[in-house]
Amino acid sequence: MAQVSMTVNGKSASGEIDGRTLLSSFLRDDLKLTGTHVGCDTSQCGACLVHVDGVAVKSCTMLAAEADGAEVDTIEGQANADGSLNVIQQAFQDHHGLQCGFCTPGMVMSAAALLKENANPSESEVRSYLEGNICRCTGYHNIVKAIMAASGQDVSSIAAE
Amino acid sequence: MYNFEFQKPDTISDAVAALGAEDAQALGGGQTLLPTMKQRLASPKVLVSLKGIAELQGLCMGDDGSMCIGGATNHATVAVEATSYPALAATAAHIGDPAVRNRGTIGGSLANNDPSACYPAAALASGATIVSNSREILADDFFQGMFTTALEEGEIITEVRFPIPEKANYQKFLQPASRFALVGVFVAKFADGVRVAITGASNDGVFRWGEAEETLSTNFSPDALQGLSLSDSDMIADLHGTAAYRAHLCSVMTKRAVMAAN
Numbered sequence: 001m002a003q004v005s006m007t008v009n010g011k012s013a014s015g016e017i018d019g020r021t022l023l024s025s026f027l028r029d030d031l032k033l034t035g036t037h038v039g040c041d042t043s044q045c046g047a048c049l050v051h052v053d054g055v056a057v058k059s060c061t062m063l064a065a066e067a068d069g070a071e072v073d074t075i076e077g078q079a080n081a082d083g084s085l086n087v088i089q090q091a092f093q094d095h096h097g098l099q100c101g102f103c104t105p106g107m108v109m110s111a112a113a114l115l116k117e118n119a120n121p122s123e124s125e126v127r128s129y130l131e132g133n134i135c136r137c138t139g140y141h142n143i144v145k146a147i148m149a150a151s152g153q154d155v156s157s158i159a160a161e
Numbered sequence: 162m163y164n165f166e167f168q169k170p171d172t173i174s175d176a177v178a179a180l181g182a183e184d185a186q187a188l189g190g191g192q193t194l195l196p197t198m199k200q201r202l203a204s205p206k207v208l209v210s211l212k213g214i215a216e217l218q219g220l221c222m223g224d225d226g227s228m229c230i231g232g233a234t235n236h237a238t239v240a241v242e243a244t245s246y247p248a249l250a251a252t253a254a255h256i257g258d259p260a261v262r263n264r265g266t267i268g269g270s271l272a273n274n275d276p277s278a279c280y281p282a283a284a285l286a287s288g289a290t291i292v293s294n295s296r297e298i299l300a301d302d303f304f305q306g307m308f309t310t311a312l313e314e315g316e317i318i319t320e321v322r323f324p325i326p327e328k329a330n331y332q333k334f335l336q337p338a339s340r341f342a343l344v345g346v347f348v349a350k351f352a353d354g355v356r357v358a359i360t361g362a363s364n365d366g367v368f369r370w371g372e373a374e375e376t377l378s379t380n381f382s383p384d385a386l387q388g389l390s391l392s393d394s395d396m397i398a399d400l401h402g403t404a405a406y407r408a409h410l411c412s413v414m415t416k417r418a419v420m421a422a423n
Binding site for chain 2: 068114132
């Protein structure tokens with residue numbers, strides 16, 4: 001067992017972990033932050049996507065020990081300070097960017113990482129950035145639409161599906 | 162996965178010392194190793210992260226004009242910072258997906274030598290030099306068959322030096338589920354000749370296509386490749402493509418790479 005400490009959604013968090021403890025397990029099992037989902041556990045699906053020191057990573061394929069000292073942001077930290085949905089979350093609601101919702105935490109975190117890099121992405125840039133996020137409901141159309149809306153672009157010409 | 166002792170040294174010498182332990186294994190970004198350990202195909206007793214070693218990070222230009230990339234530099238960094246070798250930056254920009262590129266490292270990719278990985282083709286076609294903690298290894302000597310390299314136990318890739326070609330391009334025919342190359346071809350044209358390296362196709366891992374290199378060194382155009390083909394006898398065959406399909410893709414992707422490089 002080893003001691004690990006990190007900042008998660010702005011609050012310090014620490015725990016005793018095995019070397020093999022994945023960041024996704026530490027977040028879910030130790031910190032009880034179960035918004036980060038584990039879909040495939042093989043770094044294909046992206047449901048476990050969080051930000052570590054500001055960049056997107058798949059938390060099922062990073063050891064918790066590697067995040068020692070890091071700033072980690074998860075879906076639980078995305079809402080505005082008053083508890084209202086942030087612009088990306090609100091856009092997912094407005095544009096029906098989720099169906100079963102399992103992939104949504106990863107999609108929202110991926111969208112946040114994309115919009116930080118590219119504030120005004122084209123549809124193809126959004127689709128390309130999401131290649132590591134799988135929606136098994138196949139609801140990509142409205143996810144892409146929601147992300148473009150969150151970036152402030154007019155999506156009224158994109159058909160609702 | 163089975164448990165192990167995790168270590169994260171901050172110098173190369175400490176990492177080499179830690180790797181001297183029984184069943185110790187170096188960890189780059191873990192984008193291949195961790196899934197492999199989950200499947201219990203690997204079960205090291207000690208895992209030595211190379212991510213805490215500052216001198217393994219980042220890019221620089223060597224005195225001889227080559228581009229030097231630290232062994233623990235991730236793909237996302239190469240994609241953005243390898244501006245003096247655009248074909249290499251573009252190759253890095255299409256490995257895996259954005260989150261994988263933020264973790265996966267060039268040293269990890271080369272040391273693993275997955276037969277469908279992109280970086281081995283880039284290193285072999287560029288005539289790169291793989292620098293370890295103890296020696297320098299030419300790419301031509303480094304790749305020794307599927308998942309096999311010249312690295313000794315406990316040897317760490319500290320840097321990769323890429324000579325910068327006059328023209329180069331990498332074309333990847335994507336296996337859409339895994340985003341590895343079903344077949345990937347890296348073509349690099351230097352003043353003294355052309356090098357062509359192919360990944361994803363052969364049971365022996367990445368290889369150079371000598372016949373195409375000779376032809377292209379005389380005439381660097383897609384037309385020069387007309388009629389050239391590779392035997393399918395050593396090609397990978399799986400549910401994604403037969404050996405003959407992969408052999409055919411080698412020719413097609415080489416032509417596309419030459420076309421794009423021009």
